[in-house]
Amino acid sequence: MIDYLIVGQGLAGSCLAMQLISAGKKVLVLDTPAQNRSSLIAAGLFNPITGKAMSRTWMAPEIFNWLHEFYPKAEQLLNNKFFYRVPVYRPFLSVQEQNEWMAQSADVNYRDFIETIYTGATYGHQVHDHFGGMVIKQSGYVDVPAFLEAARYWLQQQAAFEVDAFNEAALQIDERKIEYGPWQAAAIVFCTGTAIRNSTLWRGLPVQPLKGETLTIKMTSQPEQIYNRGVYIVPSGPLSYKVGATYEAHNLTEEITEAARMELEQRTRELLRLPFEIVAQEWGVRPTSPDRRPMLGRHPEWKNVLIFNGLGTKGVSLAPYFATQMAQWLVGGPEIISQVNIKRFKALYSKP
Known part of the structure; x- marks a missing residue:
């Protein structure tokens, strides 16, 4: 019998499967890889200072310390290169912003993540940075498609992956085991992203879809950093860069849009001085939660x-840390922390 049947081989499912297998558990992952649109189009940026307010991301010390340990080990295990440490440069828009970050850089909560503050144009040959900018450290990107492909190949070598368009109606659950097709498992873990909204088991869980669109651009010059102001510009191949992203919670059409293309192109021109050519546009839908925290835990009725x-826009940084936390919990370790435990939504998905 399998210990854990994992449905979905995106960032969540891949990281969890790797951690459970390393803990000695027998795992089988089911997925149809082409449907992982959120993971496959992701630029893979990890950045400890984010958002419009540019604040330190939630649990940054714990999460970033672990991702810098997890991905290099994963590269060795999977025999592939997909983890890149690259500084992020964010230009300032005013002297006031420059002064605010000069003060902020001395704050104990930020000094581990800010490399340098520049008070004048530094990368002005590539970006508009008349007022200088700041270099953020502990940042970089993961080549997500390369990571997922390497993880899938490794899982296949462990006899731990099968291509399957999961059909929940065929799932049989009792207190002792899970049965699905030819497989029996002690438990099943849903790592299906926004597809969870079609689940009858998880009908009331408030997973919120957030559509995002990205551009791929070509340039004749290579940026010296990851640039991030209005858009991020992240390497995706030789002189090829991913630009993103839009955030759309209402118009969830499964297609690219001209409005998103125009928005991203305008923001890119406002940031870059370098000429560029748009060569591709893609879309995906991220799974988010009302409080922008991941969702981990056990079904209220079925304990297996x-x-x-719910990894949202920060899956690259959140997945390794919380996959590790969940795997440790499943093998008898500490309880999942309350901020991510789905018990916080109990009133929304439990039967009255």
């Missing part, structure tokens, strides 16, 4: 039905 979801 579990979930790892």
